[in-house]
Amino acid sequence: MEDLQDCNSKSLVAVPGSLVLHLFRQFGQQDNSWHKYTLAYFLLVRNEYFSREPRKHSTVSGQHVDCCDSSKLDLASKALPLKEQNAVVKTQSGGDSSSNGSNDGFLPGLHDDMAQDCLAWTSRSDYPSLSCLNKKFNMLINGGYLYKLRRKYGIVEHWVYLACSLMPWEAFDPSRNRWMRLPRMPCDDCFSCADKESLAVGTQLLVFGREYTGLAIWMYNLLTRHWSRCTPMNLPRCLFASGSSGEIAIVAGGCDSTGQVLISAELYNSEAGHWETLPDMNLPRRLSSGFFMDGMFYVIGGVSSERNSLTCGEEYNLQTRTWRRIPDMYPGGTSASQSPPLIAVVNNQLYAADQSTNVVKKYDKENNIWNIVKPLPVRADSSNGWGLAFRACGDRLLVIGGHRVPRGEVILLHSWCPEGGNGGADWEVLSMKERAGVFVYNCAIMGC
Structure with missing residues (x-):
């Protein structure tokens, strides 16, 4: 995702594959999981999070990781524990921490903490437009939490x-x-x-x-x-x-x-x-x-x-x-x-x-x-x-x-x-x- 990240940042190693794998695993445990996975995936694709061809840019312990190989992505996710990658986010009123997430969340069908992780990867050029969608988005954008997530993930524009x-x-x-x-x-x-x-x-x-x-x-x-x-x-x-x-x-x-x-x-x-x-x-x-x-x-x-x-x-x-x-x-x-x-x-x-x-x-x-x-x-x-x-x-x-x-x-x-x-x-x-x-x-x- 060249628009968003500093490609030389060591903190981004294997994060793309690990994030997508985590999304797929999370949604695989729920009803309508494919719909939710696709929604998050399209959001990342829209911002050129993935290149047009299989990448081998991510490295884990010196080894190249093909982001389209699920077995290698599994190794990548183990190398970078999700507990260290994901911010501790308090689920807001739009998300249900125990079930599928309600339709009044940031992204329908997604828990708010997962939606916030996805939004952190979008270009900050889009943030002014997102803040105009509704009061919930306005509070999220203007509150600065997405920028804290970006710092955590090493996303820099x-x-x-x-x-x-x-x-x-x-x-x-x-x-x-x-x-x-x-x-x-x-x-x-x-x-x-x-x-x-x-x-x-x-x-x-x-x-x-x-x-x-x-x-x-x-x-x-x-x-x-x-x-x-x-x-x-x-x-x-x-x-x-x-x-x-x-x-x-x-x-x-x-x-x-x-x-x-x-x-x-x-x-x-x-x-x-x-x-x-x-x-x-x-x-x-x-x-x-x-x-x-x-x-x-x-x-x-x-x-x-x-x-x-x-x-x-x-x-x-x-x-x-x-x-x-x-x-x-x-x-x-x-x-x-x-x-x-x-x-x-x-x-x-x-x-x-x-x-x-x-x-x-x-x-x-x-x-x-x-x-x-x-x-x-x-x-x-x-x-x-x-x-x-x-x-x-x-x-x-x-x-x-x-x-x-x-x-x-x-x-x-x-x-x-x-x-x-x-x-x-x-x-x-x-x-x-x-x-x-x-x-x-x-x-x-x-x-x-």
Whole structure:
């Protein structure tokens, strides 16, 4: 099911065959079992859960499993116990835990817990439509339980959230090549016109900026599909480094409302809506970039309080709550006129788009050096890296930038997969957005 899952996720091993086998076994014990099995099966097929030909992608203990071979599926289900796969779900009023399930459930003839498992595998592009079916579906979708199931099963869809010079916030689904406009943000004119920063964490899109009354954060909630004010940081800031991993995000450095360069850092928990102050970094810095890699949070580049370019990086260990300085992690540093480092992490490998040489570089962790990988599909030096987005989207790198064509100005989304030894492969154009301008203001990738 390429639309939904991260195919490289180890947590998905043998789950498709095991889920279907479990459905068949469950329904085989009841009347009208074939009808119920077929209903669930069609729901998965509708979302391309199965390929058009027998697959041998799932592995159990190193062995390939043919999803059409029931004997091998039986081994797969034993290798991954269903008690570990299935969430503990309280049966709702629509389902009968002792018999066949009533017709007022999510899917007629299916128990609610089984129906919820099936719905978790559907594309989240369908969730807004499903929430309009009835009150029961609306409560399920907006309550966020399906996203918890998706996390449990390792189901990930990466969407691109983009704001450009002539385009308000929109979401792009790469698997369906579909653009969706977000509701208008109910902020004041100052926030609309001021510089902003963005960050996706959990099922939330955070946009940081300045209102008439001071620094503020607006949050788009994927569950409710509405904007609201987010809990402010303990020390509001701008021009900071940031990165997210699952339901948490970390911001570090930046400037406060008076322009003072900060040394502090904070952790945001999207489920609790709470900011926690972390230990200070070793150096104050602004215009730096942050990212998670190998379970650690890193900050590289930026400018010090004395306006000096910083070439060192810092690593934060979430377990020991300590910072470690890494000399020369970002040689060349960042000048005051340049954008923060354009960096992205794919499969725990760090890449950077060099603003001056227009190439993609890969970081060698062991030797603390950068190696050139391939040219960028667009020029980054013409505007010192501003107006260009360089992001990780699943197992691919995205470069998003503006182009002028005979029909006007467009935004192009370029994609390239750095794994598999295909360094010579060309950049693929995922989509072209017309009437969006040529300057990318903000970009965030949400995977859930």
